[in-house]
Structure formats: structure tokens, C-alpha cells
Amino acid sequence: MPVSIPERQLYIGGQWVTPCKGGRLPVVNPATEETIASIPAATPEDVQAAVAAATACVESGVKERKSFLASLESMDNGKPLAEAEWDVDDVATCFEYYADLAEKLDARQYEPVDLGMDGFECALRREPLGVVGLITPWNYPLLMSTWKVAPALAAGNAAVLKPSEAASLTSIELAAIAHDVGLPAGAFNVVTGLGRDAGAPLSSHPGVAKIAFTGSTATGRHVYLAAAQNLRPAVMELGGKSALIVFEDADVEKAVEWAMFGVFWTNGQICSSTSRLLVHEAIAPAFYARLKARAESIKIGDPFAPGCRLGPLVNDLQYEKVKGYVRAGLEDGATLLTGGQRPAHLPRGYFLQPTVFTDVSTENRIWREEIFGPVLASRTFATEAEAIALANGSEFGLAAGIISADAARCRRVQEALQVGICWINCSQPCFCQAPWGGVKNSGFGRELGPFGFEGFLSVKQITTYTSPDKWDWYPDAPASRL
Ligand code: NAD
Numbered sequence: 001m002p003v004s005i006p007e008r009q010l011y012i013g014g015q016w017v018t019p020c021k022g023g024r025l026p027v028v029n030p031a032t033e034e035t036i037a038s039i040p041a042a043t044p045e046d047v048q049a050a051v052a053a054a055t056a057c058v059e060s061g062v063k064e065r066k067s068f069l070a071s072l073e074s075m076d077n078g079k080p081l082a083e084a085e086w087d088v089d090d091v092a093t094c095f096e097y098y099a100d101l102a103e104k105l106d107a108r109q110y111e112p113v114d115l116g117m118d119g120f121e122c123a124l125r126r127e128p129l130g131v132v133g134l135i136t137p138w139n140y141p142l143l144m145s146t147w148k149v150a151p152a153l154a155a156g157n158a159a160v161l162k163p164s165e166a167a168s169l170t171s172i173e174l175a176a177i178a179h180d181v182g183l184p185a186g187a188f189n190v191v192t193g194l195g196r197d198a199g200a201p202l203s204s205h206p207g208v209a210k211i212a213f214t215g216s217t218a219t220g221r222h223v224y225l226a227a228a229q230n231l232r233p234a235v236m237e238l239g240g241k242s243a244l245i246v247f248e249d250a251d252v253e254k255a256v257e258w259a260m261f262g263v264f265w266t267n268g269q270i271c272s273s274t275s276r277l278l279v280h281e282a283i284a285p286a287f288y289a290r291l292k293a294r295a296e297s298i299k300i301g302d303p304f305a306p307g308c309r310l311g312p313l314v315n316d317l318q319y320e321k322v323k324g325y326v327r328a329g330l331e332d333g334a335t336l337l338t339g340g341q342r343p344a345h346l347p348r349g350y351f352l353q354p355t356v357f358t359d360v361s362t363e364n365r366i367w368r369e370e371i372f373g374p375v376l377a378s379r380t381f382a383t384e385a386e387a388i389a390l391a392n393g394s395e396f397g398l399a400a401g402i403i404s405a406d407a408a409r410c411r412r413v414q415e416a417l418q419v420g421i422c423w424i425n426c427s428q429p430c431f432c433q434a435p436w437g438g439v440k441n442s443g444f445g446r447e448l449g450p451f452g453f454e455g456f457l458s459v460k461q462i463t464t465y466t467s468p469d470k471w472d473w474y475p476d477a478p479a480s481r482l
Contacts, residue, residue, distance in 0.1 A: 005027075005036060007037065007038065008039070008040070009040050010042055012046070012049050012053050013053030013057075014053075017046075017049075018040070019040045019042050019043065019046050020045040020046050020049070021043050021045070023040070023043070024039065024040055024041055025039050025041045026038050027039060044156075047156070047184070048102075048128065048155075048156035051153055051154070051156055051187055052099055052102035052103065052153075052156070054153075054178070054181055054183040054184065055095060055098060055099045055102065055150060055154045055183075056095070056099035057182070058095045058174075058177055058178055058183070059093075059095035059096045059099065060181070061177035061178075061181050062088060062095060062174075062177060065173070065177065066085065066088045066089070066092075067085075069084075069088045069091075069142060070084040070085040070087070070088045071084070071304075072169050072173065073087060073141060073142055073169075073170050074303040074311070075169075075303075076167045076168075076169045077138060077139070077141055077166075077167045077314055078267060078303055078311040078312040078313060078314055079266050079267060079269075079303060080303045080308040080309060080310070080311050081303050081304050081308070083265065084303075087140055087143045090143055090146075090430075091143055091146045093432055094143075094146045094432040094448075095146065097150070097432045097433065098150040098151045098153075098154035098155075098432075099150075099154055101450065102154035102155065102156075102453075105155070105453075105457075109125060109126065110123045110124070110462075111123060111124045111125075111126075113461075119465065119467035120464065120467075121463070122461065122462065122464075123461075123462045124459050124460065125459070125460045126155075126454075126457040126458070126460075127156075127457065127459075127460055128155050128156035128157045128456070128457065129210050129456060129457065130157060130158070130209035131158045131159070131160065131207055131208055132148075132157045132158070132159050132160070132209055132210045133160050133162070133202040133203060133208040133210070133212070134148040134149060134159055134160065134162065134211075134213075135162045135199050135203065135211070135212070135213045135214070135215065135223060136148065136161065136163050136164060136171070136215070137164050137215045138163075138164035138165075138166035138167035138314055139266060139270060139271070139314070140266070141163060141167040141168065141169070141170050141171060142171060142173075142174065144214050145161055145170075145174060147432075147448060147452065148212045148214075148447070149161060149174065149188065151447075151452045151453045152212070152456045153183070153187060153188060154453065155456040155457050157209075158186055158187050158188070158189075159187070159188050159189065160189045160190075160191060160202060161174075161190045161191070162190075162191050162192070162198050162199045162202050163190065163192060165192065165193060165194050165195070166314055166315055166318075167314060168192040171190055171192070172190055174188075175189075175190040199219075200226065203222070203223040203226040203227055204226035204229060204230065205230075206230050208232060209232065210232055210233050210235075210456070211223060211224075211227045211232060211233075211234040211235075212235045212447070212455075213235070213236055213237065214237035214271075216238065216239050216370075217238040217239045217370075217396075217441050217442070217443075220236045220238045235437070235445030235447065235455055236443035236445060237271070237436070237438070237443050237447060238271075238396075238441060238443035239271060239396060239398075239442060240271045240272055240396045240399060240438060241275060241276055241367075241368070241370050241394050241395075241396045242273060242275065242396070242399040242400050242419070243274060243278055243390065243391035243394070243400050243401070244258070244259055244262050244276070244277050244400070244401040245278045245381075245387045245401065245402050245403065245404075246259065246278065246279045246280060246283070246287065246403045246404075247280050247387075247402070247403060247405075247406070248280040248282040248283050250280075250283065250403045250405065251405075252286050252287050252290055253290065254403075255403045256287065256290045256291050258401065258403060258426055259277055259376070260294055260298075260354075261427060262275075262401060263275050263277075263374065263375075264295075264298065264309065264310055264354050264374050264376075265428060267310055267311055267312070267314075268322075268373045268374035268375060269313070269373065271398060272399040272421060272428060272430075273372075274400070274428070275370075275371060275375065275376060275377060276367060276378070276390075276391075277378035278379065278381050278387050278390055278391065279378060279379075280380065280381060280382075281380040281381065281382055284380045288337060288356075288358060288378075291337070291356060292337050292338045295338050295339065295354040295355075295356055296354075298310050298354050300343055300353065301343070301351070310354060311351075312349040312351050313350040313351075313373055314350070315350065316350060318350070318372065318373065319350035321371075322352060322372070322373030322375060323352065325365065325366055325369070325373070326340045326352075326375060328365040328366055329360070329365075329366040329375070329377070332363070332364040332366065333359075333361065333364070334357040334358070334359055334361070334364055334377070335357060335358045335359040336355070336357055337357065337378075338353070338355065338356050339352070339354050339356060340352075340355045352373060352374055352375075354374045355374060355375045355376065356375075356376045357375070357376065358378045358379065359379060360378060360379045361379070362393060364377065367379075368394070368395075370396070384409065384413065388416045388417065391417055392416070392418050394440075395441045396438065396441050396442045397418045397420065397438050397440035397441070398419060398420055398437075398439075398442035398443075399419050399421035399422065399438070400417045400421075400422055400423070401423040401424070401426065401427040402414060402417075402423070402424050402425070403425055410424045419442075420435075420436070420437045420438040420439050420442065420446070421438070430448075431448075432448050433448070433449050434449050435447070435449045435451045435452070436448040436449075
């Protein structure tokens with residue numbers, strides 16, 4: 001032979017690995033018809049391993065570009081740079097977490113099922129769904145995309161992502177990272193554009209095996225209908241109007257900080273924002289005095305300025321919508337404790353002062369509807385039962401927070417709240433290991449944690465007849481089986 005041909009294996013995750021099924025394909029020299037070498041024969045399991053390995057590499061790509069991605073996010077979305085950096089850290093952690101889960105899945109690819117009888121053996125096999133359609137909003141552009149992309153790819157699916165037209169820059173960069181780290185061609189695709197032109201065709205595409213949607217409840221209805229027409233499963237992460245209940249035994253200073261963080265973080269544009277605040281009447285005067293002082297001292301302005309805690313809203317549309325809600329609060333008779341105006345030192349940009357209303361009635365629009373801006377609607381309560389009824393009196397059911405020193409009460413109230421996420425003595429913390437999602441009009445299905453991963457897999461039942469005997473179904477046969 002003119003050259004000697006090395007016998008190579010599959011190259012996955014920077015290593016030479018034998019194909020899962022061990023197969024090889026012959027290489028025939030067409031001039032001599034002799035077999036001169038062999039190549040490894042990859043099967044779907046190997047492809048899944050390659051995608052999982054590449055998913056793990058995305059994490060390092062994201063870490064390397066942290067500063068660039070965070071700046072891009074801040075410029076596109078308006079969130080303070082410090083928060084965008086925090087998001088990028090979460091993005092890297094999420095990719096790492098799902099790459100690890102994918103490895104564990106490989107180990108239990110065939111999971112035995114105990115049938116409780118002889119003659120048959122049964123196992124479960126988790127398989128990717130195929131091509132999944134992912135549609136995301138603008139409030140955490142890169143992070144919301146990652147919550148879907150990371151588990152979808154790690155589970156071995158191919159993904160088509162449609163990020164929000166209001167903030168798509170970092171999702172496009174995610175595609176660049178995927179390309180640079182060698183994700184297999186076609187595994188990850190990004191289509192930017194308007195909802196009606198790019199999102200709608202994706203949600204109704206018959207070739208899509210599942211739709212994972214995060215966005216408003218109104219759009220969610222359209223997307224779910226489209227998926228239903230094709231009988232495709234969907235996960236719906238929709239809007240919210242979450243309550244934070246502050247009981248009379250709370251440490252006022254700590255409670256005020258969680259109340260502020262719960263609604264002003266990410267400029268108030270958070271699905272789970274605790275934008276309805278319930279304060280026990282016994283501590284209300286002290287609480288509101290502290291809240292007003294703290295809200296008025298928030299640093300608002302250029303997202304890149306050190307110490308900035310509130311940037312602009314995402315665009316003029318959202319700005320006008322949120323200002324409309326400030327007017328609605330006043331029209332409906334709520335008391336403006338603080339804010340409601342463009343800050344005097346910021347003549348340009350979509351800036352709104354951190355805004356707090358008190359004495360908000362349950363009929364007020366600012367109590368019932370999702371505002372998605374730095375506007376807090378608050379009222380007092382007298383009893384635990386009243387607080388629970390007020391918190392549950394919403395069409396939404398994404399999250400809720402309870403602030404109290406009494407652990408037994410926290411548990412009681414938590415069990416009574418109709419929500420998918422409950423925070424005790426805090427508001428908003430979110431970890432990729434723990435499930436995320438709502439009930440009622442906040443949607444259904446769960447993202448993050450093992451639930452978020454399982455959602456991108458299909459379970460196949462494999463049952464094998466292992467008895468040496470004939471099945472003996474015919475009526476004249478002896479009843480010897482099993
Ligand atoms: P949106 O519903 O306007 O848009 C979400 C996405 O859907 C965008 O990519 C948009 O282009 C696309 N879209 C619009 N019309 C479509 C159609 N007919 N078919 C398919 N896709 C379509 O939401 P938004 O304004 O981008 O985001 C804010 C909303 O997202 C808020 O209601 C917020 O509560 C919600 N949200 C929920 C969660 C959660 O986990 N539950 C997280 C973040 C945001």
C-alpha cells in the first residue's frame with residue numbers, strides 16, 4: 001500500500017471513542033477491490049454523545065465570551081450590565097448542568113421495568129423527540145433561550161430557536177458559539193424575525209416534534225392552538241402577577257429589600273416578578289416608609305454605569321404600555337407612594353422611576369394585569385386567610401413569596417398557594433437544578449432541572465418474550481404458558 005492507514009475511532013468531545021455498538025464499515029480500494037481499512041460505524045447513540053459533548057463545549061464558549069455577551073445583552077435589552085453578567089454565568093451553568101445530565105442518561109439508557117411476572121422482560125428507553133421548536137421572549141434573551149436549547153440539545157434533539165424580535169442579538173451569538181465549538185451541522189438553528197412571520201410557522205410546522213414556548217399568555221394561546229392542530233406536545237411558560245406576602249413578624253429592612261428586588265430587578269420585566277405586594281397592616285406604616293426611601297435611592301440610568309440597578313425599559317412599545325398602567329393606577333384610585341415619572345436627569349431613553357402604588361383595590365387594573373415594568377401594586381391585609389385569598393385571587397399562578405419568621409406559618413401558607421414556584425423569606429432566586437413553571441394562566445409543563453430534560457425525551461417501552469414455551473393462544477392448546 002502506498003501509505004499505511006491508521007485505524008481510527010469516532011472523534012467525540014476531543015477523544016477517540018469506540019462506537020457504542022462497536023461496528024465498523026469497510027473501506028474498499030476501487031482500483032483493487034481490496035478492503036484497505038475500516039471506519040467506525042456511528043449509531044444514534046453516538047450522535048447523541050457527540051451532541052452532548054458539543055453542548056458541554058458551548059459552556060466554555062459562553063464563559064470565554066462572557067464580557068462580550070453581557071455587554072451585548074445590556075445594549076439590546078437595557079438591563080444593568082451587572083445583571084447581564086449574572087445572566088451569562090447562569091447560561092454557562094445551565095449548559096454544564098444539562099451536559100452532565102446527558103452523561104447520566106447514557107448510563108441508564110435501558111432502564112429495566114419490573115413486571116412482577118415471568119416470561120417477559122421489559123425495559124424503558126429514553127429517546128430524543130427529533131426536531132424541537134423553541135420560541136423565547138426578550139426579558140432574559142440569552143438565558144430563556146438557554147433554558148430550552150441546553151436540555152433540548154443535551155437530550156439529542158435538533159433545535160430551531162426563534163428568539164424575540166425585541167432582543168435577538170445574544171441568541172444569534174449563541175449560534176456563533178455553537179458553530180465555533182463544532183456542534184454537528186443542523187443540530188442548532190436560529191431564525192430571527194417577527195412572531196407572525198417566523199414564530200407562527202414554527203409553532204404550526206408538522207415536522208416539529210415539540211414546541212417549547214416562553215412569552216405572554218395571549219401569544220401562548222396562539223402557539224398552543226397551533227401545536228394542538230398537529231397533535232404536538234408543548235410546554236407553556238407564560239405571564240404572571242405574583243404576590244409577595246409580608247407578615248407582621250418580618251424583619252422590615254430585609255423584607256423591603258426582597259420586595260424591591262422582587263419587582264425592580266431586570267427593570268421589573270420578569271415573568272415571576274412579585275408585582276403584587278401584601279403587607280400586614282400592623283407593620284404597614286414602617287414598611288412603606290422604608291420602601292419609599294429605598295425606592296427613591298435606587299440608581300437609575302446608563303446600564304453600564306457602576307452601581308446601576310435600573311436601566312431603561314426594552315423599547316418604546318413597552319415604555320408606553322407601562323406608562324399607561326401608571327395612568328390606570330391613578331385613574332382607578334390607587335395611591336402613588338413614589339415614582340411614576342421619567343427621572344429628571346434622564347431626558348432620553350425609555351426610563352421610568354421605580355414606582356409603588358398602595359391602597360390598590362382588587363378591581364384595579366394594576367392589581368389584575370401583568371405590567372412587566374418597575375411598578376409595584378400594594379395593599380394591606382389583616383389575617384393569614386385574607387392574605388392567601390388575595391394572593392390566589394388572580395388568573396395567573398406562576399410564583400409567590402412569603403416573608404415571615406414563623407416556619408409553621410410559612411409552610412401552611414405555601415401549601416395553600418396556587419402557584420408553580422414558592423419562595424420563603426426571599427423572592428426570585430432561580431437555579432437550573434430546580435423546576436420552573438406555573439399553573440392557571442401562567443402555563444403548564446416545567447423547565448429546568450430533570451423535568452426540563454425529560455420534557456425533551458420520549459419514552460419507549462421495550463417488552464421481550466423470554467419464555468422458552470410457545471405462547472399457546474389457541475383454545476385447544478394446553479394452558480401451559482407462564
Ligand atoms: P410575546 O408573547 O410577545 O413574545 C414571545 C415570543 O413569541 C417572541 O419570540 C415573539 O416573536 C413570538 N410570537 C409572537 N407572536 C407569535 C405567534 N403568533 N406565533 C408564534 N410566536 C409568536 O412575549 P414577550 O413580550 O416577548 O415577553 C414577555 C412575556 O413573556 C411576559 O408575559 C412574561 O411574563 C413572559 N415570560 C414568561 C416566563 C415564564 O417562565 N413563565 C419567562 C419570561 C417571560
